[in-house]
Amino acid sequence: MAPDLAERGVVQALAYVATAALVRSGASLEPFPPVATGWRVQALHARPYARLNLYLGEAVQHLLRDPATPPDPDALARTEAAEAAAGYPMDQVLWQPGLAVVGLISADGVTAS
Template identity: 50%
Template structure:
């Protein structure tokens, strides 16, 4: 029996709400459900990156890159998340290098990354892992037909605050 990881375990509910609202506010017209899906997949991606070796070629599609950029701006939340990764045995923080917006991510690298996210134990929301699909495209699609989140809520307890350093 395989266990599915829930990215909600990485942040507390207040932090999830703050980051989700910030993703929504950064993208006019985005509904809360889409913003939350992006945040959940972003957390799964960042956790996967924290488990990957330095030579791993991982690439985020536009939706996940947008979520990560907002997450990084919440510096205390992001620092605590990296401390949590250290508690799990990953001593190197997950750094963010923004993608060139004029150059879409390599589709093969995005597919490999989605597979790595799944191998780490997370459900992959396939709609968000399309390398050629912009956030604006996702907003338009969400306004046409509501979709269901693929991350089960409450399947794992939330992890408490991690303390990092002295």
């Protein structure tokens, strides 16, 4: 993945986490794989991620799902609606099905090309 897309993925992941902290309905939200990867990079850095959750006032758990399982279209639609309601613009390039996320995370959790 190109460095600019990786950076945009992290920005979108921040917006996703902020939105997830606002939504307390119990309905699951789910990002598309590129945004989920940016979220995973954040969660791997436990202290900064914990501080982000404290700032947001809500702990947003990162629960992995089986990568072979396709994204839940209802959860994706809820996520899009929740992000729009929260005022976060969605990067349509990163929120499209089928965008490959090859080589985005290295073994130490740092964004790689």
